Amino acid sequence: MQTERSRKRSSRSHFGGEGNRPEHLEAAIKEKLAALADIETRFENECLGIDRSVVPRSMKAFFIRQMHLRRRLRRLPHEIALRDLHKRLLRLVHSQGRILH
Numbered sequence: 001m002q003t004e005r006s007r008k009r010s011s012r013s014h015f016g017g018e019g020n021r022p023e024h025l026e027a028a029i030k031e032k033l034a035a036l037a038d039i040e041t042r043f044e045n046e047c048l049g050i051d052r053s054v055v056p057r058s059m060k061a062f063f064i065r066q067m068h069l070r071r072r073l074r075r076l077p078h079e080i081a082l083r084d085l086h087k088r089l090l091r092l093v094h095s096q097g098r099i100l101h
C-alpha cells in the first residue's frame with residue numbers, strides 16, 4: 001500500500017504535460033480517493049482503539065476531538081486537489097466535446 005507521500009509524488013506527474021489526458025486525470029482522482037479512504041480507515045481504527053482503552057471518558061473525549069481535527073487537516077489537501085482534478089476533467093471533456101461535434 002502506498003503512503004500519502006508517495007501518492008503525492010505520483011499524482012504530481014498527472015499535473016504535468018500528460019496531465020491533460022482524461023485517463024491521467026481519472027487516475028489522479030482515483031489516487032486522491034484512495035488517500036482519503038486510507039485517512040478514514042486510519043481514523044476509524046484509532047477511534048476503535050480509544051473506545052477500547054481504559055482511560056477515563058473525559059480523556060477519551062479529548063482524544064476523539066483531537067483525532068477529528070487531525071483527520072480534517074489530513075483530508076483537506078486531498079479534498080482540494082480532488083476538486084481541482086474534477087474541474088480539470090470536466091473542462092477537458094467539455095472542450096473535447098466541442099471539438100468532436
